[in-house]
Amino acid sequence: MSMRLLVFAPTRRAPTETFVRANLQGLPFEIIAYFGDEQPLSDPGRLAYGLAILVSKALTRLGLLRLATLPGSLVAWCLIRRHQPDVLMTEFGFHAVRVMEAAAWSDTPLIVHFRGSDASAQNRLGLLKDRYRRLMVIVSGIIVKSQPMRRTLLALGAPNDHLIVSPSGADERLFHGADPGRSSPLLVAVGRFVAKKGPLQTIRAFAAMRQTLPEPVALSTKLVMLGDGPLLAEARQLVETLALGSAVILPGLADRQRVAELLRQARCFVQHSQVAPDGDREGSPVAVMEAQLSGLPVVATRHEGIPEVVEDGVSGFLVDEGDLQGMAAAMARLIVEPDLAARLGAAGQRRAAANFTARHHLEQIAALLRKVIQESR
Known part of the structure; x- marks a missing residue:
């Protein structure tokens, strides 16, 4: 029984x-x-x-x-x-x-x-x-x-x-098959547009990163941020203010199948998690585990449970909360070094498959x- x-x-x-x-x-x-x-x-x-x-x-x-x-x-x-x-x-x-x-x-x-x-x-x-x-x-x-x-x-x-x-x-039946060593220079973020997810910081770091890249590479590099929430309108305004144009795409909510498809097309996953003004914090973000299980390297912050999932320098890069220049530099490395992205992504996939399904x-x-x-x- x-x-x-x-x-x-x-x-x-x-x-x-x-x-x-x-x-x-x-x-x-x-x-x-x-x-x-x-x-x-x-x-x-x-x-x-x-x-x-x-x-x-x-x-x-x-x-x-x-x-x-x-x-x-x-x-x-x-x-x-x-x-x-x-x-x-x-x-x-x-x-x-x-x-x-x-x-x-x-x-x-x-x-x-x-x-x-x-x-x-x-x-x-x-x-x-x-x-x-x-x-x-x-x-x-x-x-x-x-x-x-x-x-x-x-x-x-x-x-x-x-x-x-x-x-x-993460669901191993859905999240798999990324090939960051061969993908286009596409960065992906997934999560609610709320303070603890740091979407505005991610956009600012992306803008700083583009300034460091050769112009042809910068023009071809895109950031897609899936999700909805109270900061979405402010994020769209920030994209305009920073003159990022079509380089940053904010399509709103997406189902899990669409998220999985986008991760399979990406070079890396990015998220600038931080302590919100009211003290709200992440646990261990599921989207980070989905990205690692898919085979993507992750650029994120040393925030709450993220370092338990992402090994700095092994399956991605971690920076301190608020370190936008550090985040920009980490993203730039993965854009210009696809072999590095492939190596970190493979390590993350193995670790996620063993521990975070x-x-x-x-x-x-x-x-x-x-x-x-x-x-x-």
């Missing part, structure tokens, strides 16, 4: 729904998932859960943090009684505190999946620090994306022997789930 996993997530929006609906379905568990932003009238359980999360959010905004835990926890407790799961999982720490007491009341092991901003942004970490300390008493296991995130949660009392660092990984991520999660279930019996 298969074990049953009950998942509580804040939203159906990607990446949460993709992770729950697609990735977790690969686990040897029966999966039942509830999302906080759905209130279907046809399903009383889902309706109650969605409404409880709305109430919890309202109480949090009023500063009533202890009280905010009760609505979600009460409904989650009822759902636990209904489904009788072997183990619970919540997506994001800020959502876990909304339902955590249900795990304590029902004596059901709870795994919490932290993803990034929930363990770094000051508007969340500062506000929820006391609630997180309570969560660490209840939780049976924790999944984080990077060593810095691990250290943050250990300082809040996370159980060291049940805390795993497991980047989400979605399959590897699921195997780590499955092992942790089995461990906490066994210990709860």
